[in-house]
Amino acid sequence: MVSTELKTKHGTVKLANPVITASGTCGFGRELIEWFDLNVLGGMSVKGTTLSPRDGNASPRIAECHSSLINSVGLQNPGIEAVVARELPWLRENYSGCIITNISGFSIDEYKQCVSKLNGTPTDIVEVNISCPNVHNGGMAFGTVPEAAAEVTRAVRECTDLPVFMKLSPNVTDITAIAKACVEAGADGLCLINTISAMRIDTLRRKPLLANVTGGLSGPAVFPVAVRMVYQVSHAVDVPIIGCGGVSSASDVIEMMMAGASAVEVGSATLTNPCACKEIVEALPEEMKRLRIENIKDIIGIC
């Protein structure tokens, strides 16, 4: 059995399998559908959306590192109106699994307006990004102070009956303090981790490689950091966790779930192989057999 579930006060979301595309690595599904049938996916967390359309940061926005990359895209997105009008209906028509709509804001009011527009849309879970390292005056600022994280959570919680998952930043002293603050403020679940603040330098030009100077590190290099944080948070709070950060194989999925995740998001792996998520889903039964796991739900937080 590869099916899993995210059991919350605002409903139980059942997933055919624990593999979810991470926000920012699957667009709204239109590109990945050219590579495989989206219905193999347990869930899809779509591109982070803000109230107004955003062009994102200047280029270059991508820097490669060992087993990882740094991005400074800066939340390029068509804005919530376009996402609600065009993208979510298209995705629902082409995908029957769990749709996670990821939103971001630059003020409490923006978060509220964004989430309010999701009521009545084909959204199964709202994922609230308080951890984007690539936008100024917002994004991660809300995710690095417990009181601010709680304030966003409370505000969003008041505007919807959909399950609300807060996406946490690893760029903090103690992620469990942020996690607890979010849960106490009404978060149904948590998703962690977002990218780790990072930087590369172009030694020939003697300048930062990214136009934005810094960006967010993701990929297999951050997997052990994510496992550690999921483990710590799962011991600190009692809500479902979506584990995210460098997951690249069926074995990684299982490790992340043993750390305490009820499901996982796969991000950077898709950027290196458009079929990564599909291949991970396909490899899961064999890996479970090898590890003598009959029901994947049995291993959540088992270690």
Next chain:
Amino acid sequence: MNREKYTVRSNERLTAGNGFTPDLSVWKMVLSGDTSAITAPGQFVNIALPGRYLRRPISICDWDSTTITIVYREVGVGTLDMTKLAEGTQVEMLTGLGNGFKTVDCGTPLLVGGGVGLPPMLGLAKAYIAMGVKPIVVAGFNSASDVILTEDFASAGIELHISTMDGSAGTKGTVMEIIKDLEFDCFQACGPKPMLKALAELPKPGQVSVEERMGCGFGVCMGCSCKTTEGVKRVCKDGPVFDKEMMIW
């Protein structure tokens, strides 16, 4: 688009390096495998290299039913790895990425390549010849030692008009020194931005192929976005070829 395994058939140095590592030399690699996903000249492949996290996007120089030719410059760790791929090595690539050039029914097309922007012009020139149209092809380089692909164009029945910045081969100066005396009806170009901008200022319709640092190469990561007159576009998916009117220089 597809993702398949390809076999390196040849991988040869075309120009001398500068003695450093990477040495900025230009190389030509021929790979065999499934080419059915390639639909237009100017598209690119995205090559997976063992030990490198991201793929390397390289424009397609030429292709037929069983082989793909790419020409690349050794500019960093990834392209340096590529120079070491021996004949018979298997590599995995995404092919048929990007929109590519459209052949245009405009009279006489002018194709312009600057440096390693020249390779995709070979596939485009061949596409025109297959339509019974003979394009004019202009290639700009820094120096005679940087000149590439003259024989490949000659075998396709095309004589390259060459300019070099130092005057050591062809006309001295930029490609514009040659182009100002040519009669043509539209242009298609790939090369450095100043070259593309100078061409776009000519009162002729044109398409330009642009370059940007990429993440995925198939449109999901928004890593290679560029601003255009029609909003933000992804170089890998909406491009790399854009009508000149769309460019914001």
